[in-house]
Amino acid sequence: MAIIGFSHLSLEVDDPDGVARFFAELLGMRVVRVLPVSERGGSSSEPESLASTLLLGEGLKLELRGRSRGAERSPDDRSTGEPGVRLSFLVDDLTSTLQSLRDRGTGPIAPPGTPTASGIAAARVRTPGGLLVELVQQPAGVATAFDAFD
Secondary structure (H helix, E strand, O other): OOOOEEEEEEEEEHHHHHHHHHHHOOOOOEEEEOOHHHHHHOOOOOOOOOOEEEEEEEOOOEEEEEEEOOOOOOOOOOOOOOOOOEEEEEOOOHHHHHHHHHHHOOOOOOOOOOOOOOOEEEEEEEOOOOEEEEEEEOOOOOOOOOHOOO
8 A cells, every 4th residue: 555646636616717717817827627527527417517627736736626505515525624625645556555444444435436447446535634535546657637738
């Protein structure tokens, strides 16, 4: 089990367009892609206003996800800390990482999702303080939505 890198920071926000403009126009990040709900693995019932906006800055990959106003968030998206904050780390072997966590008394919030067609697999866990952490196994040579813009 090993974390092999930091993937990205994901923030759930009420106004993704306004927040994206803030980071781009005032802080020099650049919007590289708007990822439709269907491409980010969202439910087909979610409105397209909940698409993800991807930004790049010096050494930082940021995903801004629209938050559905007034909607109850699913248990794997709730946080006892900052709402809508998720840290995403790359791991060398998701299965062994999850087993190691289970052996130490911590497991994923829900079973890992089905890997994407390109083989990217992910699972989410919580830290003792409630921070949502996503563990991602990305096969060598497989690009993510951010990678085309690095």
